[in-house]
Structures are given as structure tokens and as C-alpha cells.
Amino acid sequence: MIADGSGARILETLGSGHGFHEQGSSGARQRATEPLAAGSGRRDVGERPRATKALQSLFAKQLGTMLTGYLRDDAFDRLVLVAPGAMLDELRKMISPAVQKKVVIEIERDLTDIPTNELPVYLGDVVSF
Numbered sequence: 001m002i003a004d005g006s007g008a009r010i011l012e013t014l015g016s017g018h019g020f021h022e023q024g025s026s027g028a029r030q031r032a033t034e035p036l037a038a039g040s041g042r043r044d045v046g047e048r049p050r051a052t053k054a055l056q057s058l059f060a061k062q063l064g065t066m067l068t069g070y071l072r073d074d075a076f077d078r079l080v081l082v083a084p085g086a087m088l089d090e091l092r093k094m095i096s097p098a099v100q101k102k103v104v105i106e107i108e109r110d111l112t113d114i115p116t117n118e119l120p121v122y123l124g125d126v127v128s129f
Helices: 045-072 085-094 116-123
Strands: 008-013 020-026 079-083 103-108
Touching (some): 020 116, 079 085, 085 103
Parallel strands (some): 079 103
Antiparallel strands (some): 008 020
């Protein structure tokens, strides 16, 4: 799974020579709405980081629930998590112990905008294609 705070891609590889195949995506690739200070009509700069953190946490929880469902359906036997540091921290908190047991490696990197066919360049050392 490749994720950031606003979107995720679920990819599968079936072994050497098969590359990645996208299984699904979650979340809209959009920016979080900027909160406004009550009654002022202006953005309260101090509120944005908390709102962004809360949205990221909620998204990580949704991904954790989704991964639990996939595990229940035997959709994967090993899991590689790829996300920027803050999102990776949230995912660690939100995935179930059963899913955590399937995690073989965590990579702290944002690869959400990398085309699927270019991912082997970034992940070739850790995932067989």
C-alpha cells in the first residue's frame, strides 16, 4: 500500500517478472478544507495543522479498517507500507495487530504520485517483480 494523508493506492505483485497491478485506490486527491476562525471570515493559521492532522488520522483509520477487511478475505499474505513519516506513524497506530503481523517492511517515502510502471525503480530492492 502506498499512501499519504489524502490518498492511497493498493498494489499487488505476483512475483518476479509480473510488475505491479493496481487493486484499488482510496481517498480523493484533494486538499483538506482550510478551517475558518468563527465569525472572522479569515483563516486561523493555528488551526490548520490540527485539522490536517485530524483528517490524516481519520484517513489512516479508514485504511486500517479496509486492510483488516482485505486480510479477512485472504486478499494478501504480505504487506509493504509506503508513506511519508507522519502518515506512516498514523498507519502504525490504526492497523490491527493481525494486519501488523503481515507487514514485512515499512518505507518512509511519498510515492503516491509515481506512475505504477515506474515503481520498480523505487521499490525494486524490497519487492520482487
